Amino acid sequence: xxxxxxxxxxxxxxxxxxxxxxxxxxxxxxxxxxxxxxxxxxxxxxxxxxxxxxxxxxxxxxxxxxxxxxxxxxxxxxxxxxxxxxxxxxxxxxxxxxxxxxxxxxxxxxxxxxxxxxxxxxxxxxxxxxxxxxxxxxxxxxxxxxxxxxxxxxxxxxxxxxxxxxxxxxxxxxxxxxxxxxxxxxxxxxxxxxxxxxxxxxxxxxxxxxxxxxxxxxxxxxxxxxxxxxxxxxxxxxxxxxxxxxxxxxxxxxxxxxxxxxxxxxxxxxxxxxxxxxxxxxxxxxxxxxxxxxxxxxxxxxxxxxxxxxxxxxxxxxxxxxxxxxxxxxxxxxxxxxxxxxxxxxxxxxxxxxxxxxxxxxxxxxxxxxxxxxxxxxxxxxxxxxxxxxxxxxxxxxxxxxxxxxxxxxxxxxxxxxxxxxxxxxxxxxxxxxxxxxxxxxxxxxxxxxxxxxxxxxxxxxxxxxxxxx
Amino acid sequence: xxxxxxxxxxxxxxxxxxxxxxxxxxxxxxxxxxxxxxxxxxxxxxxxxxxxxxxxxxxxxxxxxxxxxxxxxxxxxxxxxxxxxxxxxxxxxxxxxxxxxxxxxxxxxxxxxxxxxxxxxxxxxxxxxxxxxxxxxxxxxxxxxxxxxxxxxxxxxxxxxxxxxxxxxxxxxxxxxxxxxxxxxxxxxxxxxxxxxxxxxxxxxxxxxxxxxxxxxxxxxxxxxxxxxxxxxxxxxxxxxxxxxxxxxxxxxxxxxxxxxxxxxxxxxxxxxxxxxxxxxxxxxxxxxxxxxxxxxxxxxxxxxxxxxxxxxxxxxxxxxxxxxxxxxxxxxxxxxxxxxxxxxxxxxxxxxxxxxxxxxxxxxxxxxxxxxxxxxxxxxxxxxxxxxxxxxxxxxxxxxxxxxxxxxxxxxxxxxxxxxxxxxxxxxxxxxxxxxxxxxxxxxxxxxxxxxxxxxxxxxxxxxxxxxx
Numbered sequence: 001x002x003x004x005x006x007x008x009x010x011x012x013x014x015x016x017x018x019x020x021x022x023x024x025x026x027x028x029x030x031x032x033x034x035x036x037x038x039x040x041x042x043x044x045x046x047x048x049x050x051x052x053x054x055x056x057x058x059x060x061x062x063x064x065x066x067x068x069x070x071x072x073x074x075x076x077x078x079x080x081x082x083x084x085x086x087x088x089x090x091x092x093x094x095x096x097x098x099x100x101x102x103x104x105x106x107x108x109x110x111x112x113x114x115x116x117x118x119x120x121x122x123x124x125x126x127x128x129x130x131x132x133x134x135x136x137x138x139x140x141x142x143x144x145x146x147x148x149x150x151x152x153x154x155x156x157x158x159x160x161x162x163x164x165x166x167x168x169x170x171x172x173x174x175x176x177x178x179x180x181x182x183x184x185x186x187x188x189x190x191x192x193x194x195x196x197x198x199x200x201x202x203x204x205x206x207x208x209x210x211x212x213x214x215x216x217x218x219x220x221x222x223x224x225x226x227x228x229x230x231x232x233x234x235x236x237x238x239x240x241x242x243x244x245x246x247x248x249x250x251x252x253x254x255x256x257x258x259x260x261x262x263x264x265x266x267x268x269x270x271x272x273x274x275x276x277x278x279x280x281x282x283x284x285x286x287x288x289x290x291x292x293x294x295x296x297x298x299x300x301x302x303x304x305x306x307x308x309x310x311x312x313x314x315x316x317x318x319x320x321x322x323x324x325x326x327x328x329x330x331x332x333x334x335x336x337x338x339x340x341x342x343x344x345x346x347x348x349x350x351x352x353x354x355x356x357x358x359x360x361x362x363x364x365x366x367x368x369x370x371x372x373x374x375x376x377x378x379x380x381x382x383x384x385x386x387x388x389x390x391x392x393x394x395x396x397x398x399x400x401x402x403x404x405x406x407x408x409x410x411x412x413x414x415x416x417x418x419x420x421x422x423x424x425x426x427x428x429x430x431x432x433x434x435x436x437x438x439x440x441x442x443x444x445x446x447x448x449x450x451x452x453x454x455x456x457x458x459x460x461x462x463x464x465x466x467x468x469x470x
Numbered sequence: 471x472x473x474x475x476x477x478x479x480x481x482x483x484x485x486x487x488x489x490x491x492x493x494x495x496x497x498x499x500x501x502x503x504x505x506x507x508x509x510x511x512x513x514x515x516x517x518x519x520x521x522x523x524x525x526x527x528x529x530x531x532x533x534x535x536x537x538x539x540x541x542x543x544x545x546x547x548x549x550x551x552x553x554x555x556x557x558x559x560x561x562x563x564x565x566x567x568x569x570x571x572x573x574x575x576x577x578x579x580x581x582x583x584x585x586x587x588x589x590x591x592x593x594x595x596x597x598x599x600x601x602x603x604x605x606x607x608x609x610x611x612x613x614x615x616x617x618x619x620x621x622x623x624x625x626x627x628x629x630x631x632x633x634x635x636x637x638x639x640x641x642x643x644x645x646x647x648x649x650x651x652x653x654x655x656x657x658x659x660x661x662x663x664x665x666x667x668x669x670x671x672x673x674x675x676x677x678x679x680x681x682x683x684x685x686x687x688x689x690x691x692x693x694x695x696x697x698x699x700x701x702x703x704x705x706x707x708x709x710x711x712x713x714x715x716x717x718x719x720x721x722x723x724x725x726x727x728x729x730x731x732x733x734x735x736x737x738x739x740x741x742x743x744x745x746x747x748x749x750x751x752x753x754x755x756x757x758x759x760x761x762x763x764x765x766x767x768x769x770x771x772x773x774x775x776x777x778x779x780x781x782x783x784x785x786x787x788x789x790x791x792x793x794x795x796x797x798x799x800x801x802x803x804x805x806x807x808x809x810x811x812x813x814x815x816x817x818x819x820x821x822x823x824x825x826x827x828x829x830x831x832x833x834x835x836x837x838x839x840x841x842x843x844x845x846x847x848x849x850x851x852x853x854x855x856x857x858x859x860x861x862x863x864x865x866x867x868x869x870x871x872x873x874x875x876x877x878x879x880x881x882x883x884x885x886x887x888x889x890x891x892x893x894x895x896x897x898x899x900x901x902x903x904x905x906x907x908x909x910x911x912x913x914x915x916x917x918x919x920x921x922x923x924x925x926x927x928x929x930x931x932x933x934x935x936x937x938x939x940x
Contacts, residue, residue: 107820135782151858166783175892219786245786248793250800257820258782283787284892285918312605312728313636316689316715317753323718330720350577350727388621422645422754428898448755 001200003130008196008204011097011130012139012186014072014146018043018064018095020086021078024052028150029075029101031056035145035154041067043086064089072096073146075138080104083134084119091123097130099138099148105192107135107260121194129195135259136191137167140174142184151175158183159212160291163201165191165219165259166245169284173215176288181439182295185210192259199227206234213294215241215287220261228272235277239294239462243281244269277465279458286454289446293455296444297414299463302379304328305456306372307354309384309418315354318384318418321449325457329353332375339371353378366403373407380460381411382452384418385434387427397434405441414459416452417445471670473600478666478674481567481600482609482656484542484616488513488534488565490556491548494522498620499545499571501526505615505624511537513556534559542566543616545608550574550582553604554589561593567600569608569618575662577605577730591664599665605729606661607637610644612654621645628653629682630761633671635661635689635729636715639754643685646758651909652765655680662729669697676704683764685711685757690731698742705747709764709932713751714739747935749928756924759916763925764932766914767884771934772849774798775926776842777824779854779888785824788854788888791919795927799823802845809841823848836873843877850930851881852922854888855904857897867904875911884929886922887915 017036020043022029030053033040042053042060053060061067064074064086074095078086083102090098104110105117117134124131132138137148145154149171160182164170170189177184185208188201196204198221205211214234221227234240246255247266255261273280279294281287305327307318319329331337332353340351343364350356355372357365373381383404390397401417408415417438421427424447435445446452464470487506490513492499500523503510512523512530523530531537534544534556544565546556553572560568574580575587587604594601602608607618615624619641630652634640640659647654655678658671666674668691675681684704691697704710716725717736725731743750749764751757775797777788789799801807802823810821813834820826825842827835843851853874860867871887878885887908891897894917905915916922934940 151861164783166781166786168781169783169787172783172892179893179895217783219783245783245790247790250793250798251786251790253822254786254789254799254820254824257822258786258826283791283918283920284890311636311638313634313639313642313687313715316636316721316724316728317639319724320715320717320721321753323720328720329724350724352723352727354724356728391621420754422642423649424894425649425898425902428895432895448753450753 001203002125002195003128005204005207007096007128008130011073012141012188013144014038014096016041016069016071017146018067018071018074020044020064020074020076021082022053023049027052027056029077030058031150032147032152035147037145039069041069041071043067064093064095067093070094073099073139075099075101077101080113080116083116084123087120087123091127091129095129097132097139099136100131100133101136101138103135103191105134105260107192107258109257117192117194124195131195132188133191134194137170137189140170140187148189153178156183158185159210160215160295161185161205161208161211161213162187162215163198163205164189164217165193165198165261166217167191169217169245172284173217173287176284177291180288180292182291197222199223199230202230202234202240206237211238213239213241213291215243215291217243217245219245219255219259224264224272228276231272231276231278236466240278241281241287241290241294242273242278243283243287247282277462279462285451289451289455290458292444293416293459294462296442297416297459298412300379300414301460301464301467301469303457303460304330304377304379305453306332306375306378306381308357308369308372310354310356312350312356314384315350315356318354318382318449322382322453325450325453327453327457330377332372333377336371336375340368343368365400369403369407373411373413378413380414380416380456381407382416382418382456384420387419387421387430387434390430390434391427394433398437401434401437405438405443408441408443414456415443416456417443418447418449418452419445420447420449471673472595472665473598473670475674475677477566477598478600480542482611482658483614484508484566486511486539486541487616488537488541488544490514490534490544490546491552492523493519497522497526499547500528501620502617502622504620505617507615509539511539511541534563534565537563540564543569543609545569545571547571550586553586554593557590557593561597561599565599567602567609569606570601570603571606571608572603573605573661575604577662577728579727587662587664594665601665602658603661604664607640607659610640610657618659623648626653628655629680630685630765631655631675631678631681631683632657632685633668633675634659634687635663635668635731636687637661639687639715642754643687643757646754647761650758650762652761667692669693669700672700672704672710676707681708683709683711683761685713685761687713687715689715689725689729694734694742698746701742701746701748706936710748711751711757711760711764712743712748713753713757717752747932749932755921759921759925760928762914763886763929766912767929768882769933770849770884770930771937771939773927773930774800774847774849775923776802776845776848776851778827778839778842780824780826782820782826784854785820785826788824788852788919792852792923795920795923797923797927800847802842803847806841806845810838813838832869835870839873839877843881843883848883850884850886850926851877852886852888852926854890857889857891857900857904860900860904861897864903868907871904871907875908875913878911878913884926885913886926887913888917888919888922889915890917890919
């Protein structure tokens, strides 16, 4: 790695922060830093911008070197031609890390941009500076309140770290994670990654004890073989999710104009991810679903799922979805079928797995769930809850969900839930409330059978690989 | 077809309706029929149930034959052993059609169920009765207010007809369609389909002028070759969407206990759908997305898409999604690139398609959209709008969306929009409002790039097949 580990730790956990070149009317950087627990300084020469900055209560200086305190992390948001000048000041000031928002470097395809990128790269390398970027959103450390977006939550201390070449996807993954109850340790958006790139960040967070799960959005890497070896080592210690952007020829052209990356073929990437024991994600939903499952499910390796909670057609659909994801939907044991047969003759519904649980009354409901959940043919459980039930009676929905949650005490199997809505706008409150009950019990929810099944399978595959199965 | 077409029309467009065997406390059938424009009668012998029925203002009779008016459509919701008895009364009364909710027939796998199914089948065949079911939800005619669910909307007169072996999926597709602004002509849930099954309903709605698009959820069919020939004829007249339930071995087992269907392999089905020029859907979302696209997009056959509205990483992701769906994301023409180059030097973002439109001000925004939308390399348009923009300023979001909608006046290409949210609960109102603006302009919206791309591709494929392309 080009930079000392301690210096990275200092940059990612700053005591003081400086923002260079923020502008009104939005002052997006200084507004994002409002939640920062340490001191925030501004560097801005433009007399039109200074009153707005001072009105926010942020002390402004005309140069980095004038700031009376040490600065651990600085955001650079100046035009690209000015970037080398302020970078020099940062180095002179002894700043540990810089997040360079400025873009228009090699990714622009222009000679000037490429030359400027070489200049700042060399400056950072020579001084041992932790340079995030250029062309990035930099650091989001929720615990310390260092942010790159004014909507981002703070104060949590989660175990998921996001490493992303895209600022948009870094922010998107962070926002989706919180919306799904997954708390973050740190998010690093590093754009062109001229000094520290994917492998370096992977190496750093592998040894970071607070990071329990790593999620990466990758557009391109420096050295494929070296990255593969590193990835294979890290996945032994903690799960690594890899979302590769530029999976198609047209997509690769887009990465080239985004972060200047030239990608390998997706076949190669797929093999790298699989053989390294990492977890592949293909888009934001997929990444977020898998993170949620990884963060909340116990380790497991069995592929047979028990399904319930739908009517007849839904039972067919959930079976198709789970089968397509490579999970088994086996018959329950003969003992279970015998016991269910007695009840179901009264109720009149299908019970071979999935169990059609349509109009079943409470007395039978509990017994049926109990037989189903403890069946030895079944390694994981998925139950569907309908927002329609909630709309008719929140109490009935809470009771149903309570029965499912109650199984956790005696069943060690991974449990997930599906909250599918045919009208997401009308059902928004219902889904949110039901998800809250399940989330509080450590049961992740998904909006479709397909997403639940894919997430379960990915988590199982991670544990199977590292247990030497298949 | 086993039944006279005029009789089917009479059954699906009843003047009077009877419900046999509805029960409290919910009285789900009579409550569903509250919106019916004609007269509703109840047949119920149980003295415990009658006061509740009469309290709803519904006249109750002890037998069908006692009803003083003609009855065109009757719902049978009695225990299976009683079903032949009341069916006999319906036939004696001269009822045109029956929706038999009662289940426990051949799909139960029991001897008694199978024998009872044979009995009712023979009775219906001999009398020319339009029997929907058994084991189904029957008829939903929104225009007349005949419903099988108390939440279902009425009063519209749309062009989409749903034919479904699953009552749950019939209801789900209907609900999703309305939530997406797609209005329905009629929904037929026919379960075991002992008299009229998929091919019969397809034949009937092919000649129904009010039906512009047909969506089918199929678990099994009577005669594969005959169905294929019929399907191939009908798709020449109107688009037919086929969602096959039981796509996997485990899924097929589930269809067998649901509607007693034994399915062909999915490879066979895929070939049938493709070679007949129909449109395949794999789940509820997929079916609903494709219906929305079919109902709102003009016919088109070109596969190259123009994409915009995202930041750098999002541009990569939308390109990947569209490429994976088999759509091209070509460079714009040199003329467009030259014109965009002049503007973009000022703005500093990528513009090769996708156009990264992140921080572009209004003046440039309109010009850029105009060049992009009229580019001759591009056959269809997809623009993303962020709920985040709406949350900051609904006016700014409305203005952006207005610019996109404004293109419709001069661009004849199919236009879609993506409204992706990283926090669907928090963004529910924003997405709903933005969707409303776009929907009113005839532009369908999708929550992800993948779903937008798949839907576009499916509609293009339908028109390509029937235009003899590929």
